[in-house]
Amino acid sequence: MEGFVSFTTPTPRLSFPSLNPTPTHLFRRSLPHSNSVLFSPIRSQLGESEDGSTSISAVKEDAEVALKVKEWEVGMFHNEVAATQGIRIRRRPPTGPPLHYVGPFEFRLQNEGNTPRNILEEIVWHKDVEVSQLKEKKPLGTLKKALDNAPPARDFIGALIAAHERTGLPALIAEVKKASPSGGILREDFDPVEIARAYEKGGAACLSVLTDEKYFKGSFENMEAIRSAGVKCPLLCKEFIIEAWQIYYARSKGADAILLIAAVLPDLDIKYMTKICKRLGLAALVEVHDEKEMDRVLGIEGIELIGINNRNLDITQLFTCHFCLSTETFEVDISNTKKLLEGERGQKIREKDIIVVGESALFTPDDIAFVQEAGAKAVLVGESIVKQSDPGKGIAGLFGKDISL
Numbered sequence: 024m025e026g027f028v029s030f031t032t033p034t035p036r037l038s039f040p041s042l043n044p045t046p047t048h049l050f051r052r053s054l055p056h057s058n059s060v061l062f063s064p065i066r067s068q069l070g071e072s073e074d075g076s077t078s079i080s081a082v083k084e085d086a087e088v089a090l091k092v093k094e095w096e097v098g099m100f101h102n103e104v105a106a107t108q109g110i111r112i113r114r115r116p117p118t119g120p121p122l123h124y125v126g127p128f129e130f131r132l133q134n135e136g137n138t139p140r141n142i143l144e145e146i147v148w149h150k151d152v153e154v155s156q157l158k159e160k161k162p163l164g165t166l167k168k169a170l171d172n173a174p175p176a177r178d179f180i181g182a183l184i185a186a187h188e189r190t191g192l193p194a195l196i197a198e199v200k201k202a203s204p205s206g207g208i209l210r211e212d213f214d215p216v217e218i219a220r221a222y223e224k225g226g227a228a229c230l231s232v233l234t235d236e237k238y239f240k241g242s243f244e245n246m247e248a249i250r251s252a253g254v255k256c257p258l259l260c261k262e263f264i265i266e267a268w269q270i271y272y273a274r275s276k277g278a279d280a281i282l283l284i285a286a287v288l289p290d291l292d293i294k295y296m297t298k299i300c301k302r303l304g305l306a307a308l309v310e311v312h313d314e315k316e317m318d319r320v321l322g323i324e325g326i327e328l329i330g331i332n333n334r335n336l337d338i339t340q341l342f343t344c345h346f347c348l349s350t351e352t353f354e355v356d357i358s359n360t361k362k363l364l365e366g367e368r369g370q371k372i373r374e375k376d377i378i379v380v381g382e383s384a385l386f387t388p389d390d391i392a393f394v395q396e397a398g399a400k401a402v403l404v405g406e407s408i409v410k411q412s413d414p415g416k417g418i419a420g421l422f423g424k425d426i427s428l
């Protein structure tokens with residue numbers, strides 16, 4: 024479908040970082056087959072008159088355009104660095120954003136380059152736009168000042184160790200999750216504070232709060248509400264972090280830990296972001312899914328917490344995602360946790376005293392025993408407990424006993 028252009032009725036604008044106004048030279052370069060009908064209206068948006076002369080406001084806009092082009096090019100460079108580390112997730116669509124606006128019209132351009140390869144890539148592309156908009160509203164300087172008023176960071180890792188020592192079982196990070204691309208709506212009567220309280224009462228060591236709105240129906244308001252309701256369990260901000268700015272944002276909203284996904288972030292980002300976390304008193308849960316990601320992460324100094332996700336987000340087949348256009352299988356396999364902890368990797372993890380969290384698709388006491396046997400000292404569980412009428416009792420069902428005692 025290379026070069027296909029359609030346009031639809033106006034929708035709320037999500038301005039891509041490189042767009043609005045669109046850098047025309049880049050647009051030409053990146054969309055060689057696109058319909059030339061687009062160029063003329065965009066040029067007039069940039070302030071260029073028909074005879075090619077430029078107004079003062081156009082000069083100012085040109086500077087903005089130059090800046091945005093720079094940002095875009097950094098994004099493109101990022102894709103290349105990531106690819107050298109075997110990262111398949113691209114930060115931005117390599118041939119330009121899929122949506123363009125001319126006046127009130129939204130143009131949807133479809134070609135191979137701007138179609139996400141899988142759900143994770145789709146989420147990342149959307150997040151990139153979302154974060155650039157949020158950053159404009161709250162630049163880093165403002166955010167850093169807001170940190171003074173944030174509730175203090177609590178010891179996430181300490182809480183996991185204490186729970187593991189107390190019960191002899193993997194410590195539970197219970198996920199406050201209304202929906203997911205794989206499961207759709209998991210719970211209709213979703214009251215985040217009520218669920219968080221039930222988890223705490225049921226023996227959870229920490230909570231994971233989804234803050235992504237589009238794909239998980241979560242929010243930062245949920246996290247703030249849980250924190251200000253007096254829930255004592257430390258909170259993991261379950262977000263798709265692609266920029267350091269988001270770490271400051273999460274902290275300003277009361278997070279005690281954040282998630283860094285190795286499938287998305289190059290090593291340098293993980294190193295840099297881990298350092299920021301340390302400075303802010305946050306724990307960083309670094310998530311891996313395969314051996315390659317595990318080896319990369321084990322090569323980074325200072326990692327204390329590694330999550331092994333049993334859900335493969337890199338497969339593109341058959342199954343329809345609930346909140347996006349991708350067709351996906353959300354393959355889950357808990358033996359992934361075991362596979363990644365065998366042999367030298369497991370040895371290295373023990374030597375480095377890293378805590379491993381088994382993530383996703385854990386439903387029964389046997390599943391918990393399986394990942395514990397493999398070496399996980401903690402588990403991250405959402406769907407199987409959030410779906411229960413009493414999520415606190417769901418925890419006892421999951422572990423086969425009351426772990427609150």
Ligand SMILES: O=C(O)c1ccccc1NCC(=O)[C@H](O)[C@H](O)COP(=O)(O)O
Pocket residue numbers: 142143198200203204205206332334336353382383384385403404405406407
């Ligand atoms: O859960 C999904 O469908 C999903 C899709 C795309 C990216 C991430 C996704 N899940 C994030 C998670 O890692 C889980 O929420 C977490 O591990 C809990 O999993 P579960 O117990 O299976 O709800």
